[in-house]
Amino acid sequence: MSGITYVRGDATVPSVKGVKIVAHVCNDIGGWGKGFVLAVSRRWPEPERAYRTWHRERASNDFALGALQLVRVERYVWVANMIGQRGVRTGSKGVPVRYEAIGTALGLLAGRATELNASVHMPRIGCGLAGGTWSRVEPLITERLVRRGVPVTVYDHGDGA
Template sequence: MKQVEGDLIALARDGQFNVIVHGCNCFHNMGGGIARIIAQTFPEALTADRATPKGDPAKLGTISQVTVACGAHRLTVVNAYTQFDYQGPGPLVDYDALSRAFRAVAQAHSGARIAYPMIGAGLAGGDWARIAPLIDTALDGLDHTLVTLP
């Protein structure tokens, strides 16, 4: 896992990455954290999320995605279903679902430059020390980068 400081969205729009992954709940709610920013910046990502069954626990560990034009290049935004709900006592992240979702990302984007925030460790209340090795294992051998805010 590489790590850089910066704005994930800006770096992706500038062509540093061609796939970005963010954690989602199963209820089509992208109202907080980076999910809100992604939904505002790339409304197609919210449309892709809403094309999945609302509130379906079977979505846990799966992904939906959309590819959008960013100037001269294309960017795929991956909605990774890493938590069932968006409210309630935490942590909300489902570690097994997170691992399965990143394995799905690895299968779908093996040749890509993949970037993500600290998925599951923000509003979802998960433990990054537990999450990082899950992502590293799932994306082993791939070009992937954690982007943290300065």
């Protein structure tokens, strides 16, 4: 078994007690406006604002593939902006997802989640607009988070309602 809990629902509304980190994958070109980020922005304005500032000031910070930005949005809730996607379109270099970058960001996330004693909540990261496959992302989550004792819940959207 993977050690990941799968539920139907909205990853922006984790229903567990304690500190929670809502994790998702961002691109490396400063684009925010399609996919899961829309749900994040509907709930909290801070992650988009922080991501855009992080990108704008990238000459003097760590903004790059594999980087992690944690943004506190509520007393017990953080959002993890993880740079795991090169650009936004499928082209000559294939789909935008970069598995190695997602793995690197998940490793950083594990450290922060451990420090905060937090659980991690996410959609099937890297598998929507980024074009990745869950069979390649799931082992990264298991290796980088679950094996380090971080509880992970993956949310699949329900059918309607």
